[in-house]
Amino acid sequence: MLRFSTAGESHGEALIALVSGLPAGVPVDLEFLSRELWRRQQGYGRGGRMRIERDAAHILSGVRHGKTIGSPIAMQIANRDWKNWEEILPVETGDPEKHKAVTSPRPGHADLAGALKYDFPDARYILERASARESTARVAAGSLAKMLLRALGVEVLSHVVRVGQAELQRPYQWDELVALAAKDTVLLNCIDEEAEQRMKGEVDKILRTGDTVGGVFEVVVHGLPPGIGTHANWDERLDGLLAQAVMSLQAVKGVEIGRGVTAAKSVGSEVHDAITYAAEQEETKFTRFERERNNAGGIEGGISNGEDVTVRGYLKPISTLRRPLASVSFATREETKASYERSDVCVVPAAGVAAEAMVALAVARLVLEKFGGDSLRELKRNFDGYREQIRKF
Numbered sequence: 001m002l003r004f005s006t007a008g009e010s011h012g013e014a015l016i017a018l019v020s021g022l023p024a025g026v027p028v029d030l031e032f033l034s035r036e037l038w039r040r041q042q043g044y045g046r047g048g049r050m051r052i053e054r055d056a057a058h059i060l061s062g063v064r065h066g067k068t069i070g071s072p073i074a075m076q077i078a079n080r081d082w083k084n085w086e087e088i089l090p091v092e093t094g095d096p097e098k099h100k101a102v103t104s105p106r107p108g109h110a111d112l113a114g115a116l117k118y119d120f121p122d123a124r125y126i127l128e129r130a131s132a133r134e135s136t137a138r139v140a141a142g143s144l145a146k147m148l149l150r151a152l153g154v155e156v157l158s159h160v161v162r163v164g165q166a167e168l169q170r171p172y173q174w175d176e177l178v179a180l181a182a183k184d185t186v187l188l189n190c191i192d193e194e195a196e197q198r199m200k201g202e203v204d205k206i207l208r209t210g211d212t213v214g215g216v217f218e219v220v221v222h223g224l225p226p227g228i229g230t231h232a233n234w235d236e237r238l239d240g241l242l243a244q245a246v247m248s249l250q251a252v253k254g255v256e257i258g259r260g261v262t263a264a265k266s267v268g269s270e271v272h273d274a275i276t277y278a279a280e281q282e283e284t285k286f287t288r289f290e291r292e293r294n295n296a297g298g299i300e301g302g303i304s305n306g307e308d309v310t311v312r313g314y315l316k317p318i319s320t321l322r323r324p325l326a327s328v329s330f331a332t333r334e335e336t337k338a339s340y341e342r343s344d345v346c347v348v349p350a351a352g353v354a355a356e357a358m359v360a361l362a363v364a365r366l367v368l369e370k371f372g373g374d375s376l377r378e379l380k381r382n383f384d385g386y387r388e389q390i391r392k393f
């Protein structure tokens with residue numbers, strides 16, 4: 001089974017990603033891994049922290065001579081900011097005078113609920129782990145899942161469809177997402193320049209007012225065959241697993257598969273995607289059964305149907321405010337302003353990249369469960385056999 005876990009805190013020495021269950025023989029592209037980490041750091045509206053960090057993953061195990069060897073892969077990503085925090089957050093007892101306590105919990109953060117739960121007189125240890133710095137380790141893990149999927153012809157990318165009130169209003173092609181991901185400068189990761197400028201306008205407005213803004217990203221899985229996930233058991237449905245994977249990201253408060261949100265306001269004939277049959281069809285397609293539109297987002301009954309899988313994540317506005325909301329001091333119990341920590345004001349593009357990683361890990365897990373194989377060669381053989389079978393259906 002493909003499994004991963006992460007460790008590390010925002011201002012600790014390093015982040016760790018541990019991935020197990022990948023077959024042997026998957027080519028590991030270190031340049032791609034670095035680029036994925038770089039993509040997560042981009043976007044208009046990020047804070048000062050992203051100017052400090054230059055994320056790079058150091059692989060400690062599980063990869064030799066450029067390929068996976070079937071054993072667990074441990075990766076470490078150093079926090080450059082650690083040098084400024086070594087005395088504030090030492091592993092040893094250290095000097096309590098140097099501790100930077102957070103005693104006015106920030107609304108919208110785990111600060112208060114976490115301090116109550118773990119019995120801390122300040123929220124520092126809570127926010128250190130609740131921070132989305134952790135998503136860096138998810139991106140490192142997800143990039144390995146992407147390498148596995150890529151070997152089977154499956155790609156995962158994202159783009160931004162909304163920032164505040166500014167929305168992408170036109171349809172798009174997969175190739176536009178490929179071009180977007182290849183860009184060397186990232187503004188708001190929107191495929192449409194005019195919409196992207198409107199999105200930038202939303203961030204500029206927010207920068208002027210000292211507030212924050214949320215938005216919506218969309219992750220697209222391209223080249224996935226029909227038959228991934230199952231209707232047979234609730235916890236093996238592709239839609240259910242994707243929802244959990246994306247919802248588990250910091251600040252994501254809603255997940256939509258295909259046009260799920262609009263579908264709830266529409267009638268059936270406008271929503272469901274009619275099925276057609278193509279007598280002649282390119283060899284690259286999995287099946288001759290086709291759809292002219294994809295409102296279902298490539299999933300029906302918890303099973304991929306061969307169309308692009310589309311998953312949207314709805315992000316609340318960032319919780320740390322330059323003009324903080326009211327809070328209560330842990331020390332005095334009196335009303336005060338919430339603490340302020342250096343912060344981003346808009347993270348929709350970065351959240352999209354982190355969501356790509358989560359989607360890739362969820363899809364890779366189901367792909368491995370369906371096709372099995374301890375080596376990439378064995379997995380591919382099973383994958384190709386199935387491909388031939390559904391092509392003849």
Ligand SMILES: Cc1cc2nc3c(=O)[nH]c(=O)nc-3n(C[C@H](O)[C@H](O)[C@H](O)COP(=O)(O)O)c2cc1C
Binds near residue numbers: 130131135350
């Ligand atoms: C890529 C990314 C970066 C984030 N950066 C910040 C930040 O700088 N400041 C902040 O207050 N919240 C930030 N967040 C959101 C918080 O981590 C999140 O809202 C908080 O931990 C509470 O968790 P919840 O929103 O999931 O309930 C970020 C989220 C993501 C996905």
